[in-house]
Amino acid sequence: MAKKAFFKERTPAEIRKLHTNRTYKQYGLVERINGLSPDEEGLIIQAQIVPGRFYINVKNGAQASRKCYHHGDLIALNHPETKEKCYDSDLTPLQLREQAFSELEKMKENEINFTGFSFQPGWGDRMKRIIPFVWCPEAERLFAYAENMTEGIIVKSYKDSKKVRIEGASVVLEVPSRKQKKPRYQFKLLHVPILRSQNNLASALSIKPALVYDESREPKSDRVAHDLFNVRYTWENQRQGSNTITFYPQDIAGYLGIIKEAYKTYNLTPLEMNPFALFSRKGTEFYKKLCNNVLIFDPSLKTKDKLRKPHIAEKSILLARAIGRFGHNEIAYWDPARDGKIKDYNWAVK
DSSP, X not given: OOBOGGGOOXXXXXXXXXXXXXXXXXXXXXXXXXXXXXXXXXXXXOSOOSOGGGGTTOSSHHHHHHHHHHHOEEEEOOOOSSHHHHHTOOOOHHHHHHHHHGGGGGSOGGGOOEEEEEEOOSSTTOOEEEEETTHHHHHHHHHHHHHHHSSOOEEEEOTTSTTHHHHOEEEEEEEOOSBTTOOOEEEEEEEEOOSXXXXXXXXXXXXXXXXXXXXXXXXXXXXXXXXXXXXXXXXXXXXXXXXXXXXXXXXXXXXXXXXXHHHTTTOOHHHHTOOSOOOOHHHHHHHHHHHHTEEEEOTTOOSSSOEEOOOHHXXXXXXXXXXXXXXXXXXXXXXXXXXXXXXGSOOOOO
């Protein structure tokens, strides 16, 4: 299915028509991309972004990128290891991210190859939660679409349950699709911190999506396509699909809907305990340039010019490098006083 007009991006042919330069090195690449005029300039990257180890035993750049997306380096948040330690902690997920992401500023740009960040509770299902960097600004684009072009994200919270203060809320969400003629996704987010409690950090670290079923026990909606095919392998044959949870734009946009709904009653708990990185206006502008102003030279392509748009893994790595170059607060932190409302970020492409 084709994407809706709101999510339109330039094609490779359209990017080539811009005033385009070519770069052969990774050092200073973030500055080059950030400095592009979004309406006039393009950049062709003739340097390998995906680390070389992911090109072993693959046929082309697309396969290397997929392997990198599934097995790339992750920034592990240094959070309390037990529920009891969470109860005694004053830390918020934002502080955990700020602390972890600050390490990127100490690294050389071309050595930053992280595709996202992760956290793993030492209780409950004990599954590692993975948030690829690329899905954070993409979720903000989806939220902006929901707010400006539809009735918004529909939020149905079961916050009256006696267990909410201990386990967090179970919230049913309806989030628009980015594709034409595709119905809304209907799913739950479990363990959402929605009432002020000493259990909130433990709840935030336990958050996970779940299907919603109808009366005949059939799912009302599939999970997103990426999730359906997100089978992880440790290189060749060791399956690793059951012990990780990957969050996608629909999940993060749904959480933004929860933040908005809670704010109607001046409840800031979901925002204060938000486990997802919300990108600044500058961060989303950088992401927008990755989608509309950048091409990758890929010698494995059969096309004459061997140019393509960046893959998901490459976008994630370059976003991590932007955090390293400009800092967590400038890229991966939404400051409403500085950035305005997320729904007002500009996603239009001329």
